[in-house]
Amino acid sequence: MTLSDLTQRTSEWLRGVGPMHDVVISSRVRLARNLAGMPFLRKCTPPQQQEITDRLREVILSANLAEGVFYVDVAAAGTLDRALLAERHLISRQHADAKHPRGVVISGDETVSIMINEEDHVRMQVLRSGMQMHDAFEKINRIDDQLEQRVDFAFSDRYGYLTACPTNVGTGLRVSVMLHLPALRLTGELDKAVHAARDMRLAIRGLYGEGTDAKGDFFQISNQITLGRAEEDIVEEFLTQIVPEILNYERKAREALLKHNRVEIDDKIFRALALLRSARRLASEEMMALLSLLRLGINLQRIDGIDLKTVNELFLLGQPAHVQKIHALRGGQEGPAATLPADERDEIRAEFLRRRLTEP
């Protein structure tokens, strides 16, 4: 498995299936762990960081956690490859940009990824399409059990699993969903969802998690409390209290749009499709906005012949590093991410989308 292979296929979590897939793009569960008897990353010497990387790589690869697992030495990977992994949510942006020894183990279907030496020694995640939080949690819990048979994680009776940042201490568990909320934005009711989430002490972020703006129509919502609650309760509370509420707001807003503003919304959707099918240059932000409308159109059954999977895929393949990688694989020059000028990238992106949305 090479990183170039990744651009040739789609991650499981983009299939556009799973419960509530009209609003919930994907569910993600992650656990933070640190090796017992080792300082946290900040106080590790470079040789210690290397030791942690080597040891965990061996432990994780030998644990048979999933089909077709492979390892990427992130420290040795090029800028473009690192950006590619971050765009696919297989590593965080912080992990992509760091300088110290680090790596990631990824399952063949990309639903499992285990970052070594992110903020904590181990950050493992399971990503699933639609609302499949229970499945994702069961899977990550099993992986954690399997790893715990092979290594000891820093743990205290009082504080639970010890993490570099106290905001993760205890369970080390972060559950999140990626939501598509176009109707709430169009009806100007986005604040409702944001407030509902904040009232429940949940964090709302942009598409790429920590440090990214919640702009456009895509949001990541996650729990913030990690201590003093059992894992199952955190998952359950998230599933039964907050997500249905926001889902409900979005679906009601969609109904209202169809009922009261049908022509207006159709106009937006079909203009978006027309632009995607004919534009000669597309910046990634514009693409996101247009694809969001297209996705809404499919979910409202205003558009036939294009499926959710295709749209979800285009969201990913149209990201800057993917555009560049795909271009390179087609015989273009491959170089560091900065070498392809933005307007050239916008041209390639426009051509790629045009082709994918006009071909029968």
Place this chain on the structure above:
Amino acid sequence: MMKKKCDKCDKPATIHLTEIIDGQKIEKHLCEDCAEAEGITIKANIPISQLLEDFVLQTVGEEEVSTAAVTCDVCGMTFSEFREHGQLGCPNDYEAFHEQLLPMLARAQDGNTQHVGKAPRRAGVAQQKQIAILRLRSRLKQAISAEQYERAADLRDQIKRIETAEPERASE
């Protein structure tokens, strides 16, 4: 640490305020006299623990200076270093900074300060052992930088011995 001067005069500031106005964070540092002139009165009935909790990420007079200097004797991290970067240096910091972390944790974790979730199936390296290993590792680091290789080798052996010792099994 430099003590802040009053924004209005040259006296040391003893009152520190953070106001959020239209989403803009504005910090004020005043001496008592200037604060009074500005019409700011400090309620005497706020318990100091409450004040510390509210201002734990900011500088609050002299009390904070001693807090900032609290150091973990295992990894050498100071509390002020933690506040600056938001990341701890080693598992023992949770003990070393226990007093300072507790109010922060309570605030960030909805009042919870006791783990009730999953615990490792096997006891693995017991807590005290974990700390012992950490301590040895920090000595090892020092030994290597001081080029005391014999001592380093000895420390490495000690670490290995503890790590490979039969873990105590958790009672099911």
